[in-house]
Amino acid sequence: xxxxxxxxxxxxxxxxxxxxxxxxxxxxxxxxxxxxxxxxxxxxxxxxxxxxxxxxxxxxxxxxxxxxxxxxxxxxxxxxxxxxxxxxxxxxxxxxxxxxxxxxxxxxxxxxxxxxxxxxxxxxxxxxxxxxxxxxxxxxxxxxxxxxxxxxxxxxxxxxxxxxxxxxxxxxxxxxxxxxxxxxxxxxxxxxxxxxxxxxxxxxxxxxxxxxxxxxxxxxxxxxxxxxxxxxxxxxxxxxxxxxxxxxxxxxxxxxxxxxxxxxxxxxxxxxxxxxxxxxxxxxxxxxxxxxxxxxxxxxxxxxxxxxxxxxxxxxxxxxxxxxxxxxxxxxxxxxxxxxxxxxxxxxxxxxxxxxxxxxxxxxxxxxxxxxxxxxxxxxxxxxxxxxxxxxxxx
Numbered sequence: 443x444x445x446x447x448x449x450x451x452x453x454x455x456x457x458x459x460x461x462x463x464x465x466x467x468x469x470x471x472x473x474x475x476x477x478x479x480x481x482x483x484x485x486x487x488x489x490x491x492x493x494x495x496x497x498x499x500x501x502x503x504x505x506x507x508x509x510x511x512x513x514x515x516x517x518x519x520x521x522x523x524x525x526x527x528x529x530x531x532x533x534x535x536x537x538x539x540x541x542x543x544x545x546x547x548x549x550x551x552x553x554x555x556x557x558x559x560x561x562x563x564x565x566x567x568x569x570x571x572x573x574x575x576x577x578x579x580x581x582x583x584x585x586x587x588x589x590x591x592x593x594x595x596x597x598x599x600x601x602x603x604x605x606x607x608x609x610x611x612x613x614x615x616x617x618x619x620x621x622x623x624x625x626x627x628x629x630x631x632x633x634x635x636x637x638x639x640x641x642x643x644x645x646x647x648x649x650x651x652x653x654x655x656x657x658x659x660x661x662x663x664x665x666x667x668x669x670x671x672x673x674x675x676x677x678x679x680x681x682x683x684x685x686x687x688x689x690x691x692x693x694x695x696x697x698x699x700x701x702x703x704x705x706x707x708x709x710x711x712x713x714x715x716x717x718x719x720x721x722x723x724x725x726x727x728x729x730x731x732x733x734x735x736x737x738x739x740x741x742x743x744x745x746x747x748x749x750x751x752x753x754x755x756x757x758x759x760x761x762x763x764x765x766x767x768x769x770x771x772x773x774x775x776x777x778x779x780x781x782x783x784x785x786x787x788x789x790x791x792x793x794x795x796x797x798x799x800x801x802x803x804x805x806x807x808x809x810x811x812x813x814x815x816x817x818x819x820x821x822x823x824x825x826x827x828x829x830x831x832x833x834x835x836x837x
Contacts, residue, residue, distance in 0.1 A: 444532035446767035448805035450514025456490040475499040477530035480506035481809040485522030506614035507602040513808025528807035536562035539625035548579040552586035566628035573624035575601030575812025579659035580824035581727040597822040598832040600771035600811040608685035608716040640816035640830035643745025646736035661723040668721035695736040714826040769832040770808030
């Protein structure tokens, strides 16, 4: 039987920070741990984080990912020195990974990882998936996982980030640290189920652009012009602008089917551009020629209202069952815009309180990354700019 424990902190020293998290989460029995999942801001030394976990709990498996801030049961933090963990006791899980994953080989790499996972246990029904958030085709990743496990498996998780510059991100498995890897943690406790949902708060504006030339996950031309310069021009940015400058204002919208829009609470799903090669945009998912893309603006009322509605639906679906852990992936562009920055404390409080019992928040591991995996219309789906919640509960 799997048990979950979480903690978070903001400490400069990586070894001291992870030690504090382990002690806070597990109490005086730190070594009694089978798995530790780490989210840490880009300022930490990931080799030291994972090595220290192995020092404290030699038998525990360790995976980690970089992010741009964390959310724990203690609340939200957005410094360069944040650490959050989910510690797990129990044997009903398996881990697999691969390095060197990029957009062009996303399907084959994820097929390799999924086959490895499946060989360890065929009863896996939920997969925590974490991959680099730069230059990857997330649709291809989902397709590969479903090729092995079938479409009924639930894929949840995120893509790792840096400090929203789109330069590099870290993933770690055991004591090995990578910059372009992906890992999967498959859970197969028969007493556990998972419920996932994502929601954003942006509105499409203006007339759409059309993808006139694409190649898999690459957008070569938009409206017959080179894609990256065209997008920068539409955003009002200089020709030498970076992805770091475009990410906060450059959410691109694709129209959903009416059925998907009804569930999503929005007519559009969003995409982020974290990388480009010259004039070619490396998109986050596979994209077809003829796809319409809209620019967007964030809508504060919609951010809060849609999040409240999502939490209401999720708590209703879980009602009567024991919530044992909450995993969470989020976008930095969500929250209230005050004092020239986006404040997230109120948003996080409003999402955590309804899931609390007796005022106590369940074990909670959240990160601010480049993208999120959650179901939409019953299908595993990749999202951007959302709050995505993954509730694991006992039947």
